[in-house]
Amino acid sequence: MADAFPAFTPVTLLTGFLGSGKTTLLRRLLTDPALSNAAVLINEFGEAGLDHHLLERIDENMVLLQSGCLCCTVRGELADAIRDLHSKRERGIVPPFDRIVIESTGLADPFPVLSTLKADPVLRHHFRSSGVIATVDTVNAGRQLAAYREPMRQVAVADLLVLTKADIAEAGQVARVTAMIRQINPDAPIVLGSDDVVSLMEDMTTGRAEAMQSPGGFYCDDPGPVLASEHSGGIRSFVLVSEGTVDWTAFGIWLTMLLNRHGDRILRVKGILNIEGEDFPVAIHGVQHLVHTPVHMQSWPGGDRCSRIVFIVDGIAPEVIKRSFDAFNGLGVAKVAPKRVEELQP
Ligand SMILES: Nc1nc2c(ncn2[C@@H]2O[C@H](COP(=O)(O)OP(=O)(O)OP(=O)(O)O)[C@@H](O)[C@H]2O)c(=O)[nH]1
Secondary structure, three states: OHHHOOOOEEEEEEEEOOOOOHHHHHHHHOOOHHHOOEEEEEEOOOOOOOHHHHOOOOOOOEEEEOOOOOOOOOHHHHHHHHHHHHHHHHOOOOOOOOEEEEEOOOOOOHHHHHHHHHHOOOHHHHEEEEEEEEEEEOOOHHHHHHHOHHHHHHHHHOOEEEEEOHHHOOOOHHHHHHHHHHHHOOOOOEEEOOOOHHHHHHHHHHHHHHHHHOOOOOOOOOOOOOOOOOOOOOEEEEEEEEOOOEOHHHHHHHHHHHHHHHOOOEEEEEEEEOEOOOOOOEEEEEEOOEEOOOEEOOOOOOOOOOEEEEEEEEOOOHHHHHHHHHHHHOOOOEOOOOOEEEEEOO
8 A cells, every 4th residue: 555655745834924824825725636635734823723724624634733833842743643644544544645734833943843754763754845835924024024033934944935915015015025035045936825836836846856866966854953942032822712792893993903002012813703693703813913804704613602812922911912802891892701811832
């Protein structure tokens, strides 16, 4: 059975800072027939994880890695998950995937993730990194690259850089961000999210395979020893959980005002809301000062119907946000004030 598969299954790592559009890009990539047999591993924060629901593909080859960061706390779990997929593929228990795509959290350092593949005695014989794709948020990259080392490292390691949100960026922002990331990564192709990313992914995979096979070819896939990754100090994550329904208009005003005022310190907000009068939940996304268009979901993921809002912040206490939510609640944002605030591990 094992012979039916290529000697090395390519593994693509999709990285990019918080809210830069990884899941959105992945959702589009997975609609391409070239990736119809890809297995997907998703790592995201917290119990309010939404990404796998927004991908609208749930099957045996879709693995959700537990809450925690891929480059730190769940690295062992990543290796276990790939080994498990490999063994199930050999036994014919899962569809025979021909590629793995890993979507990391926005804070993951790509180096330790790549090292995991190289360091594991089983994985190294069956899987090869076929490149790192990093999404870069055209609207927010200037601020993010200046302030945090995670997006710097993601851009530096990338083999392909995908500029997202060019459609809502101001004139000249694409050129400015391109110049900025060229300083960090002089070689990797830079494309727009709307470009043909799948073909570039395939070229990357072929290019790497050829480089490995050619006797004189030079191929560097060794990111060095597995190092513990350190995240920028002060970044923390928590979730507001509310059992009641939410008034959409009031919530929109609250979120807009909150990001207006504290957007520099709110790196990412995403949530799933039980909106008054709606049968299904609405997913909301914000990145720094930017509030994205809400997404109406087709079903409730999981059992309960709580509204959950995950925040990833730097330099602002959860209590400040909870107090602000409570204050707005007086004006009718939610029927029930947040039941609890849970700290998550970035
Ligand atoms: N207008 C526009 N919005 C985008 C684009 N790419 C992503 N978004 C929006 O940006 C928000 C965040 O996108 P996600 O795909 O969830 O970002 P992510 O990188 O997976 O987020 P995390 O996993 O939380 O780090 C969503 O509301 C998307 O709809 C784009 O190219 N244009």
